[in-house]
Amino acid sequence: QQQVKQSPQSLIVQKGGISIINCAYENTAFDYFPWYQQFPGKGPALLIAIRPDVSEKKEGRFTISFNKSAKQFSLHIMDSQPGDSATYFCAASKNFNKFYFGSGTKLNVKP
Amino acid sequence: GAVVSQHPSRVICKSGTSVKIECRSLDFQATTMFWYRQFPKQSLMLMATSNEGSKATYEQGVEKDKFLINHASLTLSTLTVTSAHPEDSSFYICSATRDTGELFFGEGSRLTVL
Numbered sequence: 001q002q003q004v005k006q007s008p009q010s011l012i013v014q015k016g017g018i019s020i021i022n023c024a025y026e027n028t029a030f031d032y033f034p035w036y037q038q039f040p041g042k043g044p045a046l047l048i049a050i051r052p053d054v055s056e057k058k059e060g061r062f063t064i065s066f067n068k069s070a071k072q073f074s075l076h077i078m079d080s081q082p083g084d085s086a087t088y089f090c091a092a093s094k095n096f097n098k099f100y101f102g103s104g105t106k107l108n109v110k111p
Numbered sequence: 112g113a114v115v116s117q118h119p120s121r122v123i124c125k126s127g128t129s130v131k132i133e134c135r136s137l138d139f140q141a142t143t144m145f146w147y148r149q150f151p152k153q154s155l156m157l158m159a160t161s162n163e164g165s166k167a168t169y170e171q172g173v174e175k176d177k178f179l180i181n182h183a184s185l186t187l188s189t190l191t192v193t194s195a196h197p198e199d200s201s202f203y204i205c206s207a208t209r210d211t212g213e214l215f216f217g218e219g220s221r222l223t224v225l
Contacts (some may be wrong), residue, residue, distance in 0.1 A: 034214065041221070042218055043115075043117070043216035043217050043218045044155070044204070044216045045216065046214065046215060046216075089154065089155065091214075093212075095212075096214070098157070098160070099145070099157075099206075099214055101154050101155045102154065103153075103154045104152075104153070104154050
């Protein structure tokens with residue numbers, strides 16, 4: 001059973017636009033939800049993370065929106081730039097013991 | 112952010128040989144490290160959880176005799192692919208959790224078995 005479902009699989013956004021990637025999870029015991037950015041041939045890099053006690057977290061152009069009742073969380077990239085073009089993974093964890101990853105979203109920001 | 116170093120970044124070997132990949136946490140002690148495998152355009156597949164001073168915990172379907180994991184210290188874990196075959200060719204990535212619980216990844220190792 002897939003613990004974390006991510007959509008869309010791919011996304012094309014114009015420069016300056018907003019990129020939105022969605023994830024849904026099954027286990028209500030998850031208590032940590034990070035997002036990772038991965039460039040080709042590189043390991044994923046931690047971008048931003050949220051705990052379920054808040055509904056939103058913002059760091060620069062990156063915002064996580066969290067809906068506990070719906071068991072969903074999303075990443076919003078404001079003013080998207082070509083340098084943001086990468087694959088993004090959401091993840092979920094309980095007590096940091098094990099991390100379950102979404103299937104990934106390949107973002108392409110057109111100049 | 113925390114730094115996790117992985118070496119080598121690329122390795123090419125002949126079928127039947129063994130390859131060792133090292134994962135080091137450079138600025139923090141990691142009691143737990145994870146090893147992932149990633150196929151092209153796919154997500155991260157957890158292979159095993161490596162705990163310092165104890166045996167690794169392997170995910171279902173991962174051959175522990177094929178993928179030997181050693182976590183000898185709080186800053187070093189190694190993955191050895193034994194008797195490698197072309198189907199073992201993949202991108203292997205390690206990660207480590209620091210005391211805050213955040214998970215940081217290494218740069219990955221591209222293994223090509225001829």
